[in-house]
Amino acid sequence: MIHIHHHEDVACLAGIVRVGDWESGIYVYVTDGMLVDTGPKVLEQALVHRLQEASFDSVVLTHSHEDHVGTASWIAQHKQVPLFIHEKGVDICSQKAQYPFYRKLTWGIRDPFVAQPLGDVHHSRSTKWKVLYTPGHAHDHIALLDERTGRLFCGDLFMGVKTKVILREESIPTLMNSLRTVLACDFKSIFCAHSGYHPDGKIRLQQKLGHLENLSGEILHLHSQGLSPHEINKQLFPSKPPIIAASSGEFDSLHIVTSVLAERIPFPSPDSILEG
DSSP states (O other), rough: OOOEEEEEEEEEEEEEEEEETTTEEEEEEEEEEEOOOOOGGGHHHHHHHHHHHHHOOOEOOOOOHHHHTTTTHHHHHHTTTOOOEOOHHHHHHOEEEEEHHHHHHOOOOOOOOOOEEEEEEEEEESSSEEEEESSSOOTOEEEETTTTTEEEEESSSOOOOOOOOOOOOOOOOHHHHHHHHHSSSOOEEEEEETTEETTTTTHHHHHHHHHHHHHHHHHHHHHHTTTTTTHHHHHHSSSSSHHHHHTTEEEHHHHHHHHHHHHHHHOOOHHHHHHO
């Protein structure tokens, strides 16, 4: 089932993906003739009914993860509207899906599709959207800002105030820099791809940045006391969410620790290793 809610002239299409005892909300948005993200392949049948009724003539993808681009190929074939993504995601989208089996089981297997690179701005029917490059969660992640109304479509930049696990390739320091980039802008509400509409969005993102800054400080402090990354992880994250085992460690709190330390620890160069 896809439920539709309306906030600030935005149609919020909300679905839920369940696997066993785990579930995740997923949102796609339609406003001013623009679709933001397309949802996962496993929700395609339910989404198609809603998308056939919706009026849009462009699609903007916040990043290339499969839960955000899963129905893009259907849209490309049946709606015949242009799809846009950050330039670093164009080649990924055109190729066969390359991600682990547990993610294919959860979100489905997305088909290849052609997307065009986003510029610094994107024009919907009557609105000029500022495109903000916001890597950290994904190297091709963007957010869309309407400076006139203060609406921000933030993809997976928020998700929640507290971060407990991340993907192996994610970077907490990079994510914090992206949050600072966004928070330097003037906006009020956010539309998150997993937790929906937040009228107090700027406050929520400030809270998230504050949490990550405090967490990074704790990690660096414990490391200065001689604790290893695994020891720090055990102390700061004593509970182990099921996703860690289900993903064979692709999602893990340990990656939070190592990504913070990677930004602060100088690694020896190959030459210095050979000299030693």
